[in-house]
Amino acid sequence: MSKILIRGAKVLGGEPQDVLIEGSTIAAVGHGLPDEGAEVVEAGGKVLLPGLVDLHTHLREPGREDSETVLTGTRAAAAGGYTAVFAMANTFPVADTAGVVEQVWRLGREHGYCDVQPIGAVTVGLEGRKLAELGAMHESAAGVTVFSDDGKCVDDAVIMRRALEYVKAFDGVVAQHAQEPRLTEGAQMNEGVVSAELGLGGWPAVAEESIIARDVLLAEHVGSRVHICHLSTAGSVEIVRWAKSRGIRVTAEVTPHHLLLTDELVRTYNPVYKVNPPLRTERDVLALREALADGTIDIVATDHAPHPHEDKDCEWAAAAMGMVGLETALSVVQETMVDTGLLDWADVADRMSFAPARIGQATGHGRPVSAGEPANLTLVDTAYRGPVDPAGFASRSRNTPYEGRELPGRVTHTWLRGKATLVDGKLT
Amino acid sequence: MQRHLISAADLTRDDAVLILDTAEEMSRVADRPIKKLPTLRGRTVVNLFFEDSTRTRISFEAAEKRLSADVINFSAKGSSVSKGESLKDTAQTLEAMGVDAVVIRHGASGAPYRLANSGWIDAAVINAGDGTHQHPTQALLDAFTMRRRLVGRDAGLGHDLAGKRVTIVGDVLHSRVARSNVDLLHTLGAEVTLVAPPTLLPVGIGTWPCEVSYDLDSTLPKSDAVMMLRVQRERMNAAFFPTEREYSRRYGLDGDRMAKMPEHAIVMHPGPMVRGMEITAQVADSERCTAIEQVANGVSIRMAVLYLLLGGNEPALTNTRTEEK
Numbered sequence: 232m233s234k235i236l237i238r239g240a241k242v243l244g245g246e247p248q249d250v251l252i253e254g255s256t257i258a259a260v261g262h263g264l265p266d267e268g269a270e271v272v273e274a275g276g277k278v279l280l281p282g283l284v285d286l287h288t289h290l291r292e293p294g295r296e297d298s299e300t301v302l303t304g305t306r307a308a309a310a311g312g313y314t315a316v317f318a319m320a321n322t323f324p325v326a327d328t329a330g331v332v333e334q335v336w337r338l339g340r341e342h343g344y345c346d347v348q349p350i351g352a353v354t355v356g357l358e359g360r361k362l363a364e365l366g367a368m369h370e371s372a373a374g375v376t377v378f379s380d381d382g383k384c385v386d387d388a389v390i391m392r393r394a395l396e397y398v399k400a401f402d403g404v405v406a407q408h409a410q411e412p413r414l415t416e417g418a419q420m421n422e423g424v425v426s427a428e429l430g431l432g433g434w435p436a437v438a439e440e441s442i443i444a445r446d447v448l449l450a451e452h453v454g455s456r457v458h459i460c461h462l463s464t465a466g467s468v469e470i471v472r473w474a475k476s477r478g479i480r481v482t483a484e485v486t487p488h489h490l491l492l493t494d495e496l497v498r499t500y501n502p503v504y505k506v507n508p509p510l511r512t513e514r515d516v517l518a519l520r521e522a523l524a525d526g527t528i529d530i531v532a533t534d535h536a537p538h539p540h541e542d543k544d545c546e547w548a549a550a551a552m553g554m555v556g557l558e559t560a561l562s563v564v565q566e567t568m569v570d571t572g573l574l575d576w577a578d579v580a581d582r583m584s585f586a587p588a589r590i591g592q593a594t595g596h597g598r599p600v601s602a603g604e605p606a607n608l609t610l611v612d613t614a615y616r617g618p619v620d621p622a623g624f625a626s627r628s629r630n631t632p633y634e635g636r637e638l639p640g641r642v643t644h645t646w647l648r649g650k651a652t653l654v655d656g657k658l659t
Numbered sequence: 660m661q662r663h664l665i666s667a668a669d670l671t672r673d674d675a676v677l678i679l680d681t682a683e684e685m686s687r688v689a690d691r692p693i694k695k696l697p698t699l700r701g702r703t704v705v706n707l708f709f710e711d712s713t714r715t716r717i718s719f720e721a722a723e724k725r726l727s728a729d730v731i732n733f734s735a736k737g738s739s740v741s742k743g744e745s746l747k748d749t750a751q752t753l754e755a756m757g758v759d760a761v762v763i764r765h766g767a768s769g770a771p772y773r774l775a776n777s778g779w780i781d782a783a784v785i786n787a788g789d790g791t792h793q794h795p796t797q798a799l800l801d802a803f804t805m806r807r808r809l810v811g812r813d814a815g816l817g818h819d820l821a822g823k824r825v826t827i828v829g830d831v832l833h834s835r836v837a838r839s840n841v842d843l844l845h846t847l848g849a850e851v852t853l854v855a856p857p858t859l860l861p862v863g864i865g866t867w868p869c870e871v872s873y874d875l876d877s878t879l880p881k882s883d884a885v886m887m888l889r890v891q892r893e894r895m896n897a898a899f900f901p902t903e904r905e906y907s908r909r910y911g912l913d914g915d916r917m918a919k920m921p922e923h924a925i926v927m928h929p930g931p932m933v934r935g936m937e938i939t940a941q942v943a944d945s946e947r948c949t950a951i952e953q954v955a956n957g958v959s960i961r962m963a964v965l966y967l968l969l970g971g972n973e974p975a976l977t978n979t980r981t982e983e984k
Contacts (some may be wrong), residue, residue: 419768422862422863423862423863424863424865424866425863426861426862426863427861427862427863427864427866427867428838428863428866428867429768429769429792430768430789430790430791430792430793430835430838431768431769431790431791431792433861433862433863435862499776500768500769500772500773500776501773501777541745544745544747544777545745545746545747545773546746546765546767546769546770546773547767547768547769547770547773548766548767548768548769548770548790549745549746549767
């Protein structure tokens with residue numbers, strides 16, 4: 232059985248320790264562990280985290296292999312320190328049947344860079360009218376537990392209610408893309424001071440907040456749990472905080488870009504900043520950081536949304552919405568949450584591994600770094616600081632808003648069940 | 660002067676006054692038997708129109724021809740654009756044919772900014788109206804018209820519009836004319852009041868350098884110029900206002916309302932007018948309405964802009980490519 236000794240790693244940011252991996256499992260954690268017969272990785276004070284788990288990734292396969300495939304997307308995930316990603320259902324065809332989710336799941340297993348857990352569509356074709364076969368997707372080999380029409384909102388209150396109720400039978404969860412469609416017709420950016428000036432269609436905060444308010448009340452009424460995708464406004468934070476105080480079973484995610492960027496960037500009309508939900512204001516950014524710190528927002532999810540160059544190299548209105556995020560997420564979280572003192576590394580492990588694995592029921596992921604656990608691990612050089620270079624991305628797409636921006640932290644090693652997927656910053 | 664004209668907000672007071680003064684010079688050309696200057700001989704200007712706008716296109720074309728430029732008209736309809744060609748490819752194709760300046764009208768806010776700042780092309784870019792963002796030459800010709808009427812043709816030279824009170828009425832939300840005018844009039848020292856139903860004012864307007872009112876009647880007596888914006892009838896289908904008639908009653912300019920304006924005050928309209936909606940025929944055809952003058956002044960302003968950007972102190976050919984990072 233292969234042995235790897237990670238020597239002198241700050242486990243979850245604590246005192247340096249050694250971690251011994253045997254086969255696919257963590258065999259021991261402690262001081263001065265023997266290196267006999269083991270390949271030694273000198274951690275030199277780097278931070279060791281449980282393998283990151285992304286509850287919100289767009290892998291684009293099947294259908295848009297020009298922007299990403301399961302292979303390129305999972306390589307990007309490994310490069311970013313992830314060992315499991317949840318693949319959103321808005322592919323072509325839509326992942327609304329057992330056949331499609333099984334295909335995506337199998338591709339992930341075959342490539343072996345990162346576990347791929349497909350998310351099933353809530354409604355057929357993401358059209359919001361008819362429930363997809365949620366049970367069949369759950370019972371398939373893919374074992375789907377998270378359902379989302381992400382990219383579109385399940386805006387019909389009755390369909391949302393039924394979905395919330397129906398998935399209780401197998402402890403599933405509906406992840407809502409909160410966007411009231413009528414309030415966002417023609418919407419191009421956050422509605423406020425900047426949109427008024429730029430003459431771009433406004434995307435009001437209330438379009439997100441009104442759906443979240445409705446859905447937490449629905450979840451309370453039918454006794455279900457609901458997950459809110461990419462929460463982006465200060466008002467949404469208040470609603471989720473209120474719902475949690477009432478004991479409503481709601482969880483919420485925030486993307487790295489909503490923790491860092493604001494709608495002021497849209498003044499460049501550069502569509503690399505065009506994203507759904509849109510970049511909001513400084514006030515929103517600060518509220519989101521605070522909410523992630525105090526646990527109102529449970530997790531960071533990337534909403535990794537690859538697009539080919541031509542879909543961004545154009546005028547704003549014609550451009551696609553979305554940003555790649557897997558390979559920069561941890562750096563942005565370090566920049567906005569750790570280096571600001573809002574979270575420590577144990578908290579980061581919670582927000583980016585333990586909690587997302589729990590919400591999505593990703594077996595074997597989001598486990599403590601201790602003996603007997605699966606060896607899904609990520610080693611981070613937190614002392615590093617440097618500019619983001621999209622040319623080095625493993626993702627097939629380059630639509631990052633961080634090009635040239637200096638960010639801290641660099642993932643150097645990732646292990647998926649004891650097998651290295653990233654060594655010294657290079658994919659295996 | 661900047662190398663491109665994208666937004667009225669990019670102009671300093673001195674830039675704007677220089678354009679207005681230059682336009683006065685240019686307007687004298689129109690009074691000559693031969694209405695032509697050799698300034699842009701050998702230079703090529705393309706009018707790249709992705710939206711139908713016969714008036715603006717013809718105005719630019721007249722200005723270009725009076726400056727002896729070679730003019731290419733490109734209309735997106737029926738061209739490769741309607742077959743899916745991107746803005747970038749269209750612009751690069753035209754530039755490959757040796758274009759010195761691109762006059763662009765586009766339905767997407769920010770399209771001219773992208774054209775000027777993405778490193779796609781080297782030519783000077785003049786915004787002839789983008790989405791609901793900006794229409795800087797319209798604001799310039801409006802300011803030119805106001806200066807002539809309210810300050811004087813000769814007396815105005817070298818002067819701005821300090822202290823003049825301008826009321827802009829109508830669909831501010833969807834209006835690039837309103838945005839450009841607020842920016843430029845503020846730069847020129849005028850006091851601007853926007854009047855519209857609350858539904859036709861953008862959220863976030865609070866930071867604009869102007870006053871906002873929902874009541875037309877109370878602002879008219881305090882106005883030196885009242886600019887009526889076109890209101891599309893279709894807006895009522897999206898619940899911006901209940902009916903055309905109600906809009907006209909509350910925000911339309913008729914003879915009775917015009918009588919509340921000071922004697923010297925003028926009525927302006929960027930055209931095309933919707934008679935019976937925001938303006939009655941009586942007002943539109945009155946001596947105080949400058950709509951036709953604005954059209955004539957538009958040619959002079961566009962000549963001035965082309966001259967200053969292409970033929971003025973900074974030759975376009977020696978400019979370096981500006982890459983966006």
